Amino acid sequence: MKDPIADAARHSRLRQLREAALTRHVVSRLPPGFHGRWTHRHWAHATLLASIVALCAVLVPGMDHAMARSQPMPLASLALPLPQLAAPVQKANGQWAVVNLRKGESVNTLLGSLGVSKAQVAQMMKSSDARASLAKLRPGAELSIDAPGNGLLRAIRFQRGGDKVELSMKDGAVAAKVLPQDTEVRTVVLSGTVGDDLWESARKAGLTRANVEEMTDEIFKYDIDFDSDLSPNDRYSVVVDQAWKNGELVTTSGVLAAAFTIDGQLHTGFRYLRDGKPEYFTANGTSLKRPFIRMPIPYARLSSTFGNRMHPILGRMRMHKGVDYAASAGTPIMAAGDARVKYVGQQHGYGNVVELDHGRGQTTFYAHMSRFAHIRPGQHVEQGTVIGYVGSTGLATGPHLHYEFRVNGVYRNPLTVTMAPPAPLSGAMLVAFRQQTQRAMDKIRTVEKIIYPDMDRNVIVATAPTKPGRG
Structure with missing residues (x-):
């Protein structure tokens, strides 16, 4: 049987609690610093959060799709040209190995890698011809090597200049020969x-x-x-x-x-x-x-023309029977045309002279030479052949060539005479x-x-x- 007094007390307590709950003040839980409006920091945080949410919305479906089993893609084959390995060239009683010298590799090292003994390499290098030729080979050079095994070396072939050279070893001696190509x-x-x-x-x-x-x-x-x-x-x-x-x-x-x-x-x-x-x-x-070269001397300057002039040494008017070309001593003098050498020697004030006979009564004369070329009287020379060298022998104030042109003994101006x-x-x-x-x-x-x-x-x-x- 229930106690009336206890029930009344419990009901009174519940009524008090309900009234207290209805009249209690709500405590604010907003973050500190918020005063009812958003600052720049609040907007920045909100924008960052919104960007992260949007990025996740895009990536998550894509990741889900990537995790799914993909369909096999069609494949295509493409043939690419690859360098072929040089095949050994077969030879009676042995074989030739064709190899290329690599950067930083010596011929000695290359021979060793092919099984040639150090003694055989040293024997090959005793030859001065072999040593000099092989030392000049550059990276990429192709060598054909006859090494039958057991450390032996019989021959090496390689390109030297425009020739194919073979160095062969027999009885400890090295022989070199040029192969026909x-x-x-x-x-x-x-x-x-x-x-x-x-x-x-x-x-x-x-x-x-x-x-x-x-x-x-x-x-x-x-x-x-x-x-x-x-x-x-x-x-x-x-x-x-x-x-x-x-x-x-x-x-x-x-x-x-x-x-x-x-x-x-x-x-x-x-x-x-x-x-x-x-x-x-x-x-x-x-x-x-x-038929004739106008100026039978290169690198020269016309210093005196044909005709009457005051002689620079004799000091009187005198017929200048040719033309003078000033040039450095030793400058080569050429035959003005195809000719036979008529005279080589000295002649009065002209010093060392050469006279050429060109046929048909035509002769040329070259004076004041320092020395003669390897010519002799009676010798046939072609146009442009060097017959002597500029000097100042005879009556001359400096190194030059005195050049005359004659037709049937008559002096002609070498600069104006015309020939067919x-x-x-x-x-x-x-x-x-x-x-x-x-x-x-x-x-x-x-x-x-x-x-x-x-x-x-x-x-x-x-x-x-x-x-x-x-x-």
Whole structure:
């Protein structure tokens, strides 16, 4: 049975608790520093939180997709060319191993890696020829080595210059021999522009010094003044034969044909054998050679002309029967034309002299030489042959060449005398020359059209006339 007094007390207690709960103040739980409005820091925190939420919304589905099993992708195969290993070259009673010298590797180390004993290597290196040749090999050089095993070495083959050399060992002795090789001859056209320096331009184009000298001192010497006529934009094309062995250039022939364009004017020269002697002609068969060189001495200055003058030593008017060229002592003097040596020796005030007989009553005279070249009376010399050297022997105030030209004993001015050029090619010889010329000209034309596409299409078929006063 319930106690009425206890129930009344419990109900009273519950009523008090309910009233206290309804009247109790709520305590603020906001972070300190918040006063009812957002600061910049609050906005920054909110922005960072929003960015993190957005990033998660993007990445989580993607990660879920990445975790899913992916479908197999189609594959494609591509064949790539790989360098082939050099296979040994089989040889009777053994085999040759073909290897390349690596950077930082010596021939001794290479031989050791192929099983050659140190004693055999030392035996090979006792030969001065082998030691000198093998020491010059550069990284990448290919060697063929005959090492049959058991530490033995029988032979080594390698490229030296343009030759294939074999060093073989037998009974402790080393023998060297040059192996025969196939030589490929290519007819090429080497072209370029003069630029700042013709010599440097020609070297870069692949021409040898001898090729340039052929152009300047032989082919075009009568028509082009290479000291004053050239400009940077002038161009040249030269046909030569090149000999190649194993991909290496061995030799370059003389000039077979050449075209030189100066200020838009074309000069051509083609090599052809006339009566067994090489000569250069224009495209129409006219010889580029002249019977006489106007100035038979290079690097000289005209110091005295032909005619009456006051003699610098005798001090009186006297006929000057030739012309004088001032030049450094020792400068070579050339034969003005093909001739027979008539006289070599001393003659009065002229000092050391040489006289040449060119036939048809024509002679030339060279005086005041310091010394003679290796010539003798009766000897035949070609135009341009060195016959002596500049000096000041005889009555001379300084080193120079006194040069005279005579026709049937009559003195002529060497600077103004005119001589008929050699006869042009004709008949069957002209036909053969034109056939040969056409091939060379086609090569030049093709190359120049590629290198100089804007050039006049007709320029390469024209031939420039000879300059007056230079032949």
